[in-house]
Amino acid sequence: MGSFFKECGCSRPTRCPHPYTIRFRDALGKQREEAGFGTQDDAVERLTQIYAEKKKTAPSVAEARRELGQQTVEEYAKQWRPRQRRMTEYSTGWHVDSSINVHIVPRLGSRKLNSVTPIVVERFLDELEAEGVGRGNQVNIFRTLKAILRDAYGKGAMADDPVKGVQEPEYVRQKVVIPPEHQQHCGGRRLPST
DSSP states (O other): OOEEEEOSOOSSTTTSSOOEEEEEEOTTSOEEEEEEESSHHHHHHHHHHHHHHHHHSOHHHHHHHHHHHTSBHHHHHHHHGGGOTTSOTTTHHHHHHHIIIIIIHHHHTTSBGGGOOHHHHHHHHHHHHHTTOOHHHHHHHHHHHHHHHHHHHHTTSOSSOTTTTOOOOOOOOOOOOOOOGGGOEETTEEOOOO
16 A cells, blocks of 8 residues: 655654655556655555555556556657647647647657656756747747646646646737837838828
């Protein structure tokens, strides 16, 4: 089922104020830890909840999820893209394909889905920033990556949400100011009024 423990060096660990940590194997068979449980009862209750969730999952479903988690981001993105029926091919589809082929696959394409974590996604965003990719473009690339990863997470390829807690890039459009008619000039000549 799993185990619980404290990572402190206190002489009486059961009476110290440090939180408990639990260790268990998730539905994909990967060892995981969760920390921050105030009491043994809280830790045992969470372990019991995890065990019940695992027991409800059929072995065939767990195996399918395990296999899906072994796919690379590139393999999954190639399967994901044709299923996006809401994208218009002449506009949004072209931008999504560009985000996948130019930015996502070169940086994350060889990574297995079950190894993508929020830290990996944050590093990806840091690389985009370091390479001078514009903020507006970063927003679009992140939206595409997020859609791919959330789709994989929803199908059980990962045990945890890979974009949970990741701060999205922010793009604030600059305000365009149109000067009043009496200040509009074209090469020193006044523009004709319409």
